[in-house]
Amino acid sequence: MTDNEYLLTDVDMARFLVNGYHVIELDLPAGLNEHIAEQLDGLAANPGDAITESVPELWQVVEHPQVRGALISLLGEDYAVNSHRHWHCKLPGSGDMQWHQDGTNNRNTTIDRLLGLYYPHTITAEMGPTVIVPGTQFRNAPTDRMATYTNIRGQVPLTVPAGSFAITHYDLWHGTASNRSSVKRHMIKFLFNRTSGNSAPSWNHDPEALKRERDWDARDKAQDAVNILSFGNPLGVSQSDHYKERIIRQACWQELLGNQEQQEASRF
Amino acid sequence: MDAQTQPRQRLLYLHARTPSVFSEILGYTLIEPVKGFRVEISGGEFEWPYTTVHDAVVDGWQIVQFPHLQSPFSDTDLDVVGYEFVLQKMEVIP
Missing domain, CATH: 2.60.120.620 (q2cbj1_9rhob like domain)
Incomplete structure (x- = not known):
């Protein structure tokens, strides 16, 4: 441990x-x-x-x-x-x-x-x-x-x-x-x-962190998980690619949280 | 004409954010028609000569290949970064 x-x-x-x-x-x-x-x-x-x-x-x-x-x-x-x-x-x-x-x-x-x-x-x-x-x-x-x-x-x-x-x-x-x-x-x-899938977060997770609303004013300056996952676009790729990136990373996030069903639902 | 006086093809690969020539460049590769020339990823800060494809056209580059938009498209997958324009300048290289 x-x-x-x-x-x-x-x-x-x-x-x-x-x-x-x-x-x-x-x-x-x-x-x-x-x-x-x-x-x-x-x-x-x-x-x-x-x-x-x-x-x-x-x-x-x-x-x-x-x-x-x-x-x-x-x-x-x-x-x-x-x-x-x-x-x-x-x-x-x-x-x-x-x-x-x-x-x-x-x-x-x-x-x-x-x-x-x-x-x-x-x-x-x-x-x-x-x-x-x-x-x-x-x-x-x-x-x-x-x-x-x-x-x-x-x-x-x-x-x-x-x-x-x-x-x-x-x-x-x-x-x-x-x-x-x-x-x-x-x-x-x-x-x-990795040798097994997550059934729960394996990091220092704070469930309250997921309750943040999207902040359209902060965007790429966001300092919280919800908004980083929503707005992060390190290369400045096109809107189409950014939307797809966001969906893929959200699916990955749900998988890491251990939410298998939500993970499947959020992947297109 | 010998190689010293014959115009040679300078090539510029620009990967733009969208297929529009006005969109921002995400990738830049300049290939000089000089024997032994090599491209190189920068280990430090890279200075971008142009912001858009249009900037390069204004500077005298001619587009010889536009992005291939007829290629298979997936709305569930991501592949390469940006849309590739190939440009040239025919110049005598001293």
Whole structure:
């Protein structure tokens, strides 16, 4: 059981459904980030899934209460750490990686897989940050069809401090910029799976939060779950797309609340 | 004409919010007709040269492909971001 203080709030959850990511600055033991980065600097080959055997201190990151709290909130108490993980070492001078979604395309409303991206050192714009496109997680877009996109309005480079852990929806569009710096850029990718559906909220849920009325004056400046879910449009997509996004995220929200029947009804 | 004096095709992919040329651009890709040219996702702030497709047309870009609106449409699903316009400028590249 994780201390409730590390669970996400309704607002955090609503923002995740809208944007498809949540970044945590971990309160790790002093020196741990540096120690992990030094070990990664010294690796001669990529051990693939065995990166946690080469650098066992990574478990302190994955099992950190802040990470667990966020993952329980999004995937349920019984989430699983997938056996796949990967060290993404971006060498100085290496080029960018174009937009893609991982896996094949058959998207749905469920949050059943998440990526966890850990950065042991501070990432600058020159180091080839991961770049994500908020709000694209519900798009059924084969990676081939992203080939003519380069810069997208609203894209977010993950230029983050050392010890940051970015949780992204598995289907969020992502890529990387070029590494123009003189240092290796490290990122360890983890994968987490849902193992059962929610029968109740698994985050710090306040039922009163759902009683808010829509505030047409606040819109994209909304600070409460109801209005974030209603008006959030991080890319400024068209009205048609925004309506569809809203329906999909509401269906997902109902599913997370454990309201299976309402979830079915709200999905078109 | 050699390659130095022959006009070459500069390409601009703009992904607009709607099929209207007056709608805001959500995606921008410029391809220069130069050997070895690569596009690149920005790791920092990207400066948008144009706000709308119309801005680019005013700047001399010609639309060579409009969004394909005949493609299958679903009212229950989302696919790519925006509507793709392809534009060109024929210019001598020094």
